[in-house]
Amino acid sequence: MSLIAHGLVARSDLPIPEWLFGWAAAMVLVVSFVALAVLWPQPRLEREHWRPLPGGVGRVLGSRPVEILCGAVGVVLLGVVVYAGLRGTQSPTANFAPTFIYVIFWLGLVPASVLLGDVYKAFNPWRAIGRAVGWTAGRVARADLPAPLTYPDRLGHWPAAAGVFAFAVMELVVSNGDRPENLAIATLIYSALTFVAMALYGVETWIDRGDPYSVYFNLFSRLSPIETRDQVVGLRRPLSGLAALKPGPGTVPLLAVMIGSVTFDGASEAPIWTGIAPDIASFFQDVGVSPQRALELTFFVGLTGTIVLIYCFYRLGVVGAKSVGGGFTTGRLARAFVHSLVPIALAYVAAHYFTLLLFQGQGLSFLASDPLGDGSDLFGTADSQIDYTLIGANATWYWQVAFVVAGHVVALTLAHDRALALYDQAKLAVRSQYWMLAVMVGFTSLALWLLSQANA
């Protein structure tokens, strides 16, 4: 039992029908080979091309007052989440905190980032507080603050990978992970860690390189054509944001955590997991663990195992690509192609969670009016209900398959372009592509299979 699916969410998707699974799997292969034949022969995404939004709009959107306003909205929402979590009703569905954290923040910011760019950076309450504190301290001290420590290169994206993993554990493993009080306490612990890290390495450095949620949403925002530079909002060439990603230590594990946690959430409803989970749980009970802890440990093993499998599968493809020659190490190749996993991760999240966002997101309407679940009605919407007829099963299936196939196409395009830039011989670039193609087809088939297994 994936706990978000039990406590917070009332409805789950039906498995995609067999014929659609077959059709989609066949399309993935057709698309792949057509793409290999028709994609451009020279790298196109590596070149920078950015221009501000016309008519001064970009300057206004990126201006200081707008930035302060967005930051203030973020800080107010953070306050409401923590207060509601600590003081409100402890029923997950009647309290503002669980729906806001798991649905609006964690899922809603994904499409927002893909469509509008790095909006989380603008609304990030911890960044706003950090900057406000830095500015005030500078004023009070009437001197430059001591320079922060240099961010150690070998940390790379490891803090982000660890943070996203911790979130997945809270969501999928901890049995009271949707209890408002626990979420409020987790938020406070995260806040403390974030402020310490910001004090050590500087607000912007930590946001750009270490902070889990900033890095997570920034990865998705790189698919967007909208990018802010020097306080001006502008447009860039589509997909060039991902080509400009600078991978470091921990980037591949981060992507493995992103894809692996969604995979595990999907697989935990499938017979493959419900068949073996009781055996693992009874093993833990045999060694003297309480039933509830045994269940948590079982899910922890499942989550971690899935992430490791995803990581190993990608590394396997990279080892294959290395075998074609070119003189690159596996580590170098793994990082060179890791940006092509971002659209795959997006496809997983979109296909698996978009109905959840569509239905549970409507809960924001009554939760905003009654955040504590104490019967108040601030905006007159406390009696509104979730409309479960908003999208039917057929439309859901078509959207899910469309997300998966589109993610596959974008991933192939990115990997193709990178191969052209990386290898000086066209022949090696093409041959390395067969390996990356096998990796993509593997991930995409897994996504389709998970959709066909949901609640089966």
Added chain:
Amino acid sequence: MPRNQRILLVVAAIVVAVIAFVIAQPGDDDDEGQSAGNTPAQTESQATTNDEAEATETETEPSPPPEPEVNRIRIRGGSVAGGAKDIEVTRGDTVVIVVSSDAPDDIHLHGYDIEKEVAPGRPARFRFKANAEGAFEIESHVAEDAGRDPLVARLVVQPS
């Protein structure tokens, strides 16, 4: 590869995709054009269901629609007799679920958000029209509060 050849290839791939989609998709009952592309097995099974549907329709046409099938769930000693099962219905069906228990309980059908009390000798009777598609859980609040698996049954509403 020349530009025209590439465009041709993409167009050919799209045509293949669309034809494959039409062939693979099981035809809608009210859309005659698509049923021609069905595989024999699918057409056969569909024909049977169509016949059956028509047969029931003609038989019961003069009288009001037949009483829906009653899905009975028995909770004994805190667990569901025979284990939690799926109740499969089609959208638009009128669904009747009767839950009986040997102990007082609150039974909650999520999504449709119907909650009924049940007590020994006083079963809870759910009757509603299934208008939202998807899988919805029916849970026991007493089991949930006691930290046991609360699942009583799942309502699975397939598209019509």
